[in-house]
Amino acid sequence: MLTICVFLVLIILIFLAYLDTKKPNNFPPGPKWFPIIGCAWQFHKLQLKTGLIAKASEELALKYGSLVGVRIGCSRIVFVYGLRATQELLTRDDLQNRPDGVFYTSRTWGKRRGLMFVDSEFWREQKQFVLKQIGFSKEKMAHSIGKEVQCIIDDIKREVKDGKGEGLFEMSDLFGVPILSALWTLMVGDEYAKDVKEMEALEVIVKDLFGNTRMIGALFQHFPFLRYICPKYCGYNEYKTVDKMKTTYNSNTTRGFIDSYLHEQLAAIGLDLLFAGYETTSKILSLSFLYLLLHPVIKKKAQEEIDKIVGRNRLPTLDDRPLLYYIEAILLEATRLFVGSALALPRMTVADCNFNGLGKRRCIGESLAKAHMFLICTALLHTFNFEAIPTDPPVVAFRDGFVPSVGPFRGKITLR
Ligand code: HEM
Known part of the structure; x- marks a missing residue:
């Protein structure tokens, strides 16, 4: 009897395994x-x-x-x-929804919240709300990054002084904390600004999270049972760490379901803005400096242009932007390389896709990211000289993450 049962179970398992290899009708080839x-x-x-x-x-x-x-x-x-298929994907109304599942919801306490991974009418309302409430005016953008720009300059100056006139810097690490702080200030206002130590701790959480995530998701999404067997290895632990960030929002004031729902949604939108803005802006900035180290002639021309338009006695402002052709071109090239590597479309242009997306799911932070990148890039080029280290030359080698980035690279910085 036992043998028959084992045999039957085996047959059923083999049949299920066979069914598991079948593709749905009309599923694309692969x-x-x-x-x-x-x-x-x-x-x-x-x-x-x-x-x-x-x-x-x-x-x-x-x-x-x-x-x-x-x-x-x-x-x-x-x-x-390919370009045409990508354009179609970004603009077709029936392809604008986002996937569901543990990977997308564990970031937001097991529920579909926020802006990036929600759909339909709810997404439309939230997007309108964010655009209206945050409204990236020129003054707000300049204010949110102004303090950070001065901090980066002071930090670099200190190290250059300690290094007797020159500093060797890990360039891919320079921009994460300032960008995160600027986004934070923009969202919550100066009153609730956090100090550098708190921002560094936040960056560690965000970096861990992104480090364990790929564009096609995390391991625990594809194999959910791994959450229970090896939560650290499959990246699940990092997602649970985000839970801690929720305590930033004072739960004592939660009076009931509606308040608690609003707190969660607000926190989730905040996380989405921080994550979407931090990862992209800081990575494109480091890519811009990698580009400048590899193209010293362009760097020199950009500095000469800044000197001519801005003068040596003040930092550039957003009003100088239309006149600083080289900086715009450098940032555009870095963005093109970044988005092109994510889409495997190395030759795509702004006219092809716009680097911040197309259609209804288009980026809401485009003007903000451009303003932040412009202000940091011009201020640093205005104040310092950047050179490649001959014994440790930088290379453009992308590696995977939530979005691709260049690996670590070092540069020599001196005062101009
Ligand atoms: C240069 C830097 C940036 C690039 C290249 C970029 C790129 C993109 C792209 C291509 C999309 C569309 C994704 C899709 O179709 O699913 C997108 C969406 C989004 N971006 Fe950005 N982004 C940047 C900066 C920012 C910043 C600074 C913020 C926030 C402050 C931000 C917030 C968002 C949000 C919330 C969405 C989702 C919009 C939606 O689902 O409707 N991005 N971004």
């Missing part, structure tokens, strides 16, 4: 699926070979076409490749 893991193994191998998710998906697209269907664990994912 690699073969295995039970439980889908095509995670093949994709992992491609990622190791190419070094980037965008490159791995490009290889698949060259084999299967501009739409590729894969399954990583329990997540079905469709990659879109």
Whole structure:
């Protein structure tokens, strides 16, 4: 009897495993699926070979076409490749919703909250609310970054002085905390500004979170059971750390369901703005300085232009922006490299896609990011000289994260 039962269970398991390899009707072409893991193994191998998710998906697209269907664990994912397909994805009304699941909700206490990963009427209302309430005016943007710019300059000056006139800096680390602080101040106002130590602690949390997340999600999303077996390895612990950030909002004042709901939604929007703004702006800024280290002639021209338009006795302001052609061009090139590497479209231009998205889900922080990048880049070029270190030359090598970034690189900074 026992043998028959075991045999039957085995048959059922084999049948279920077989069903797990079947693709849904009309699912785009892609690699073969295995039970439980889908095509995670093949994709992992491609990622190791190419070094980037965008490159791995490009290889698949060259084999299967501009739409590729894969399954990583329990997540079905469709990659879109090429300019036309990307434009269509960004602008088609029926493709504007966002995925659901543990990965998207564990950031926001198990519920669908915030702005980036919500849909439909709720998303529309929240987006309008944020745009209306935050309203990135020129004065607000200049104010939120002004204090940070002075802090970066003072910190660099101190180290340059300690280094007897020159400092060797890890450049990819320079901009995270100032950008995070500026976004924080913009959201909560000067009254609730946090000190550098608190901001550094916040950056550690955000960095850990992004470090364990890829554009196609985190490991615990594709294999949810890993949350219980190895929560640290699969990246789940970092998401739970975000829980702690919720305590920033005073729960003692929560009077009931509506208050508690509002607190959660407000905190979730705050997290979305911090995350979306921090990761992109700070990474593009470090990429801009990598570009400047690699192109000293362009750097010199940008500095000469700043000297001519702004003069040596004041820092540049947003009013100088239309006249500083080189800075705009450098930041645009860095943004193009950044977005191009995320989409595996190295030659895309602003006219093709706009680097801050197209259509209804378009970025709300475009003007803010551009203002912050402009003010930091011009102030630093105005005050310092940046050079590559001959024994440790920088290289442009992207690596994966929630969005791609360049690896660590060092530069020599001296006072001008
Ligand atoms: C240069 C820096 C930035 C780049 C390249 C960038 C890029 C993008 C892109 C391409 C999208 C569209 C994503 C999609 O279609 O799903 C987007 C959405 C978004 N961005 Fe940005 N972004 C930047 C800075 C910022 C900043 C500073 C903030 C906030 C202060 C921000 C907040 C958001 C939000 C909330 C969304 C989601 C909008 C929605 O779902 O409707 N971004 N961003």
